[in-house]
Every structure is written in structure tokens, then in C-alpha cells.
Amino acid sequence: MVSALSGICSTYVIKLIHQYINFGLVEAQSFFIEFASAVTCFGVFGVLSSYFISVLTQSMILKLRVEMSSKILNASYQKIEQRLDHVLPVLTTDINFVSASMNRLPPVVTGLATAIGCLIYLFYLSWMLTLGCTLIFAFGFLINYLALPYLKKYSEQARDEWDKIHKNFEGVVMGMKELKLNHEHRENFIRKNVEPNCLKEQQYRVKEETLYAVSARVVEVVLFMGVGILIYVIDGSVWITTESFGNYLLVLLFTVAPLATVSGFIKHIKRTQISLNKIDQIGISLEEELEDCQTGPEELEWNPRFDPIFSLSQVYFNYGNDENFSIGPLNLDVKKGEIIYVVGGNGSGKTTFIKMLTGLYQIADGELWFKNQKIELQHLDYYRKHFAGVFTDYHLFDDLHHIKADMMEKNAQPLLEQLEIDHKVQIVDGKISTTRLSYGQRKRLAMMISILEDKEIYIFDEWAANQDPYFKEIFYTKLLPQLKAKEKTIIAISHDEKYFSFADRVVKMEEGQLVSIHFQKDVLPG
Ligand SMILES: Nc1ncnc2c1ncn2[C@@H]1O[C@H](COP(=O)(O)OP(=O)(O)OP(=O)(O)O)[C@@H](O)[C@H]1O
Incomplete structure (x- = not known):
């Protein structure tokens, strides 16, 4: 709600700037009051929205951490012992990644609210152009969406490598004495274990980042091409002048930055999903192992002198x-x-x-x-x-x-x-x-x-x-x-x-x- 108010205020500021460019300073005092109020409200609501979302996300993170620790302690010792290599990276990496993604939510929510506000204003300026732009945006998002399974694949492979790297790091810390004493052992451990695993993770991450960059650039190219097509179609058209199209484009440009924040978050959503899956994989299986902690069997007569304990x-x-x-x-x-x-x-x-x-x-x-x-x-x-x-x-x-x-x-x-x-x-x-x-x-x-x-x-x-x-x-x-x-x-x-x-x-x-x-x-x- 507060994020939406912040988005509305920023849209209003954009509208005021746009009006000034179109019509000049009609009434300087009221313009200044409106402008200052909108900017102040934008700032205040922005801070409040970040604060509320932060409180919400941090309490979710706290719950996640405490719940995971309790779940692990309630689970079967034998199962945890068998999966220790997977449990520790979840506790140290995945929960942190989910936390980091949650921390990115406030600007994403505000950006989304601003983008929606701008689109509504654009719709008010020209519904036909906005429809055309929305189609172009939708096409751009579709490209992003189609790239997601591949992004997910590389991200998953990189995350699987991380389990091995984590195990190597444990070796570095816990086996420091042995590695310090033996130069060959140390070299072998670094060259044959740490380096190959890190290299594989790096390769998967590079593939993931490159694919992400390609899909992001393709989206930008599509957007520019779309604008070019619009210019081509509109030039000489009777229903919109070049001047009003220029004004329209100005507001459109204000919409691009918040949209970029939102689309950038899509990549994070996939990585977060992978982390959540990892948490879930051990979480769900831990749930299966949950044991009834409190109750004992029915009390029976027991004589310590004759009966075994x-x-x-x-x-x-x-x-x-x-x-x-x-x-x-x-x-x-x-x-x-x-x-x-x-x-x-x-x-x-x-x-x-x-x-x-x-x-x-x-x-x-x-x-x-x-x-x-x-x-x-x-x-x-x-x-x-x-x-x-x-x-x-x-x-x-x-x-x-x-x-x-x-x-x-x-x-x-x-x-x-x-x-x-x-x-x-x-x-x-x-x-x-x-x-x-x-x-x-x-x-x-x-x-x-x-x-x-x-x-x-x-x-x-x-x-x-x-x-x-x-x-x-x-x-x-x-x-x-x-x-x-x-x-x-x-x-x-x-x-x-x-x-x-x-x-x-x-x-x-x-x-x-x-x-x-x-x-x-x-x-x-x-
Ligand atoms: N976590 C485990 N998972 C699978 N097998 C295990 C595990 N721990 C031990 N074992 C197997 O169980 C066998 C018995 O191990 P255990 O530790 O009970 O022996 P122990 O008599 O206590 O030996 P020690 O005197 O060396 O401590 C070992 O041969 C080992 O292969």
C-alpha cells in the first residue's frame, strides 16, 4: 500500500515535469507547492515502504532460520548424519541467498508501483500508443521468460558445484594442520579438488550471467526496435503529431528504469527458487522424519531391584x-x-x-x-x-x-x-x-x-x-x-x-x- 503511494507520487512528479515541458510554468507558486509535496511524499512513502517491507522480510528470514534449525534438531540424527554435506550449505548459503533476495524486494515493489503508475499516465496520454508499448514490453518479458529455464539449469548446476566447494572449504579449515604440514598434499588438494570445483562453478555462473545479459540486451533491442517501428508508423500519421509523440516518449523513458529493476529481479527469483528448493529438499524430508517429541509410552510398574532399566x-x-x-x-x-x-x-x-x-x-x-x-x-x-x-x-x-x-x-x-x-x-x-x-x-x-x-x-x-x-x-x-x-x-x-x-x-x-x-x-x- 505504502509502496503504491510512493509509486503514485513519483508518477505525479513525472506528470508535473511533463506538463511543464508541454505548457511551461503556468502558475509558479502552485507548481512549486505541488512539486515539493509530491517529491516529499515520494521520499517519505518510499522510506516507509522500505521500512515495512524490511520488517516483514526480516521477520520471515528470522522465522526461516529458527525453523530450519529446529527442523534439523527434530529430524532423525541418522538421516542428518548421512546428508551433512548438503545440510550445512543450505544453512550457510541458501538461507542467506533467500534473505538477500528478500532484501531486494523494497526497491522492486516501489519500481513496480512506479511503472504501473507511469503506464496508467501513458494510457491517459495515448491509449493506442500505450497498447503498442505494452505489447512491446510484453514481448520483451516473454523473451526473458523463455530464457528462464536455461538460466535455471545453469544456476542449478552452479549450486550443485557449490555443495562440493563447501566440502572443500571445510577441508581447508578442518584439515589445515595436515595441509600446512604437507606441501604436496596442500598443492594436490588445491589443484585437484578446490580449483576444478571452483572452475566448474565459475563456468556455470558465466553461462548463466551471459545468458542473462543476452536476454536483457535482446529485450532492450526489442524495445528500441519497437520505438523505431512506432516512429516509422507514426511519422506522417494524422492521429498523433511528432511533438506529442516526443512528449509521450519522455514519460516512457521514466518508465524504463523501474521496469529494469523489476525485470532484473526475475533472475534473482530463479536463483531464489533454487535455494528454496534446496531448503525444501532437506526441509520436506526432515518433516517426514519428525518425531513426536513429548510423549512416552504408558507408565508401567517397574521395580529397579528386579527389572532391567x-x-x-x-x-x-x-x-x-x-x-x-x-x-x-x-x-x-x-x-x-x-x-x-x-x-x-x-x-x-x-x-x-x-x-x-x-x-x-x-x-x-x-x-x-x-x-x-x-x-x-x-x-x-x-x-x-x-x-x-x-x-x-x-x-x-x-x-x-x-x-x-x-x-x-x-x-x-x-x-x-x-x-x-x-x-x-x-x-x-x-x-x-x-x-x-x-x-x-x-x-x-x-x-x-x-x-x-x-x-x-x-x-x-x-x-x-x-x-x-x-x-x-x-x-x-x-x-x-x-x-x-x-x-x-x-x-x-x-x-x-x-x-x-x-x-x-x-x-x-x-x-x-x-x-x-x-x-x-x-x-x-x-
Ligand atoms: N555413519 C556411518 N555410515 C555408514 N557406516 C558407518 C557409519 N559409521 C560407521 N559405519 C560403519 O560401521 C562399522 C562400525 O563402526 P563403529 O564406529 O561402530 O566401530 P567401533 O567399534 O566404534 O570402532 P572404533 O573402535 O574404531 O571406534 C564400520 O566398519 C563403519 O564402516
Whole structure:
């Protein structure tokens, strides 16, 4: 509405200029008042329209960003893990591109309003000429329209290359150490990976831009040709004089600039569509994976003394796709407060097992029970709430506001001291003061956070792997028993045979099967 008012005002200014050229300054004072008012209103409405559209588009962008983040977090972990290469470029590139396109909307809307206003005025000046011009404009837009599928094709190809470039950039940042150390590796990575992908993207973009320039120039040529034809037809015609045609052309020229803004946006619409498709591709498929977050199964009687806290019955899992690794059938009952070590060779399936156990991976077959409740797909989020721990590829968040205040107050400082990082890290206003720590210290911090989260079941994936002997000892002989004393159940992947005697049970994984289970008495030395 405000954009339309701004467009009307600019048309009115054009009309005043046009009238002055035609009839001169008839009444100087009223001309000046009208002119100044129209220009002021044009400016004010223009700013207001930009402001309103900006508020609207920015709130849409905000919604898009927050919704995408929530959707990703609500989706199946397994599916996201498989598509990580596509998800990150969507978050970093496509959402930004859609945002940038939305930011271009205010001048486009004002331009459109001005062009429509000018066309109405032109129609008033000469409906026949305006009809002719509209046909020429329509023909020009048709050419633009016909070029769109090709523009879309090149734009899509360039965007697909961008996924690969994004992966290369990840390599540049995450693999900087390796690339810095090895000159040949660095050269090879740049020449054989980064450069070819960037080159392909560049070629597609050049094709796209050239096609766009060609279609834009063709449109201009058509417009000029159209005007030429009009001049040819009109010259010597009785129904319009050369002078009034000249006046008409003057207003027409004012219409060209806003129309150019609008037609320039057409190219952006295609690119935006491609970005929206990319968002949609992961968005829609994420929607399919949405899990009912809140509800658990019906509460059943559960006696921690006799009943397992969770059990697996004939459970199978596989990665699907072309990956042929699978685990199962697994049968395991775990009691509340038990400490279980999972051992086994590399690639035997230990991490896969705990990801499945925590509900991050969905089981393919069999039954998963938690406190006598059968866990179905829709209960997975409820089920996962009972777990905390540290994976090998953990992420350290510095914001700890999700931790209960009393837990934080009572236990944070003693834990920092016990883990001997209190001289390095403080918790200030619910945030960790620094995460710039050694690997071992960072892992201790991750351990502290998981303990503060105060869940019923703890999983640790080779937590002690990069701890010094002193902290290994503390982990196996103090921290885990302390958690057990609080009736926490612990599943720890471990290769440290020395400490097997501290487990209640040691289960061994081999090629996706739990091949043996030893109780503490069996693994005690001697
Ligand atoms: N995200 C994944 N997608 C497909 N296959 C995978 C994935 N992660 C692991 N695998 C496959 O599953 C097998 C078991 O891997 P897993 O990480 O569970 O082993 P692990 O016993 O924990 O090994 P390690 O001791 O080396 O950590 C591997 O052989 C691997 O090929």
C-alpha cells in the first residue's frame, strides 16, 4: 500500500515535469507547492515502504532460520548424519541467498508501483500508443521468460558445484594442520579438488550471467526496435503529431528504469527458487522424519531391584544405503546402577551400538524396552532424555543454562576441582569462561557437563583414550564409581583392560555381535 503511494507520487512528479515541458510554468507558486509535496511524499512513502517491507522480510528470514534449525534438531540424527554435506550449505548459503533476495524486494515493489503508475499516465496520454508499448514490453518479458529455464539449469548446476566447494572449504579449515604440514598434499588438494570445483562453478555462473545479459540486451533491442517501428508508423500519421509523440516518449523513458529493476529481479527469483528448493529438499524430508517429541509410552510398574532399566531383544540395526555393516541380533538386559564396559576391535560396531542404544539410530528390527515400557519410534525423544555422556566426536557448548540451578550450584565447582580444571575454567553467568583447553582438559569439561546434566544412564565412548594415566585412574576408579553410587547406569566403551575389574560386566562386540559377556568375577585379575 505504502509502496503504491510512493509509486503514485513519483508518477505525479513525472506528470508535473511533463506538463511543464508541454505548457511551461503556468502558475509558479502552485507548481512549486505541488512539486515539493509530491517529491516529499515520494521520499517519505518510499522510506516507509522500505521500512515495512524490511520488517516483514526480516521477520520471515528470522522465522526461516529458527525453523530450519529446529527442523534439523527434530529430524532423525541418522538421516542428518548421512546428508551433512548438503545440510550445512543450505544453512550457510541458501538461507542467506533467500534473505538477500528478500532484501531486494523494497526497491522492486516501489519500481513496480512506479511503472504501473507511469503506464496508467501513458494510457491517459495515448491509449493506442500505450497498447503498442505494452505489447512491446510484453514481448520483451516473454523473451526473458523463455530464457528462464536455461538460466535455471545453469544456476542449478552452479549450486550443485557449490555443495562440493563447501566440502572443500571445510577441508581447508578442518584439515589445515595436515595441509600446512604437507606441501604436496596442500598443492594436490588445491589443484585437484578446490580449483576444478571452483572452475566448474565459475563456468556455470558465466553461462548463466551471459545468458542473462543476452536476454536483457535482446529485450532492450526489442524495445528500441519497437520505438523505431512506432516512429516509422507514426511519422506522417494524422492521429498523433511528432511533438506529442516526443512528449509521450519522455514519460516512457521514466518508465524504463523501474521496469529494469523489476525485470532484473526475475533472475534473482530463479536463483531464489533454487535455494528454496534446496531448503525444501532437506526441509520436506526432515518433516517426514519428525518425531513426536513429548510423549512416552504408558507408565508401567517397574521395580529397579528386579527389572532391567533397559533391555534389547533380538535387536538389529543397519546403515541402509550401500553400507553393508549391520549389528544384531542383540540381546541385553541392563540393571539400574550397573557399570558395563563395551570392548572390541576397531570397526566392530561399538559406537554404532551406543548410538542405537541412546535412540540416535533407529533400530531396524527387534524390541527396545525402557523401565518395562516398549519404546516405539514416537517415543524415541522421550527415551533419549534419559541419557547423557560424551561421544568421541562430542561438541562442547559454552552455554550451560540448560542445567538445573541447584545442580550447578552444588556440584559445578567441586567437579571442576576434582577434574583439576578449576584453575583454567570458571562458570560465569551460566557460561563456561573458556573452551581453549588441551584435548584432555576439554574432555574433562565435557564429562563435567554430562554429570551436571544429571541423567539416569551415562554413555562414554572411549572417554579415557586421551587422558594421562593419572586421569584414566580417576575416571575408572573414582568418577564412574561415584556415578554408580548415585544409582546411575553406565555404558563405557573402553580398551583399558587394566580397569576391567571396575566394571560389573564387560561385553565384547565382534562384527556387530555381542559375542561374550563377562561378569566382574570373571575378569578380576588372577
Ligand atoms: N555413519 C556411518 N555410515 C555408514 N557406516 C558407518 C557409519 N559409521 C560407521 N559405519 C560403519 O560401521 C562399522 C562400525 O563402526 P563403529 O564406529 O561402530 O566401530 P567401533 O567399534 O566404534 O570402532 P572404533 O573402535 O574404531 O571406534 C564400520 O566398519 C563403519 O564402516
